[in-house]
Amino acid sequence: MSNSNHDDIQNEVVPATQSETQVNLPKSELPVHVLRRADVDPIAAARAERQVAIMFLLSAVFTVLAVVSFFAIPVDLYIRVPGPGVTSASNFALGITLGLAIFLIGTGAIHWARKLMPDDEVVQSRHGYSSSREIRESVMQEIRIGGEESGFTSRKIVRRSLLTAIAVLPLPAVILALDFGPLPQNELRETLWKKGVRLVTDPTGRYLRPEDFSVGSLVSAHPENLKEWEEENHNLNARAKTSILVVRMTPEQLRTSQGEGWDYQGIIAYSKICTHVGCPIALYEHRTHHLLCPCHQSTFDLADSGNVVFGPAARRLPQLPLGVDEEGYLVALSDFQEPVGPSFWERG
């Protein structure tokens, strides 16, 4: 619509109802309207139109790239990125491509509004919440005029490129649902702990002996073969599954409900991963033998097989059976007997 249409709107006297408070500024008090280049130069308007369309189409391209990267990049491929460090290549590519897709729709819309949509100064009448039928009709009329002026109906290339970008944008949400499968099978049941694997301190990697523990002490540890595994695989998955807390009590303090053979002279080890939703735990109160998860306050009794005494966790902490090897170092006697961490579909 031309500027004269806006003049008509500004000069139009809207009938007031009883609830309306209306302030009509004289047109002379409005700031002088400055026309933009695209308002007076059809070539500049066409250039702005092309720029908007390019941004929308680039958005669509990045959305398609997100779908391609989901299928093309293996989930176990890790790359080193300045800042975050070692990270999943698939997650990194999805984040970059989807971020750019959304960003380009936003910048395209802003560019469209700044360069091509009308920017006339208008006076808006204030009125009560309940408008008269005449006002509602005039608003609808203005919306129709606005739709025509914005070019949504007349600028086909902008409209179609925007609709294309928006149409493909939900695609990644659909394909990301594929991450619900396949089920983890044994991956969450097996860890690097095996019979005879020594315990080493986290993070210094020192082998542990029973003499290193006094009653009440607590040490974070992991298996001796973890470092080698991480150098080969470049991810922290195994660390999350194998991290343990080792504590010492007097044998009389232990009230195991899962039989003998889990401790070595009062030294016991539990998974460090909370069975609620997987936070690492290390808040130990040695007089009560309670271990508190800082995330949602689940509390586990380490003197009683890691059973839950408080909080939302539904399962006890998995325990690692301990012994010593022929050189006197603490070793695992087997892997965990149950999966570590939170529940998952296949967990019995």
Ligand code: FES
């Ligand atoms: S993760 Fe430990 S209580 Fe929620």
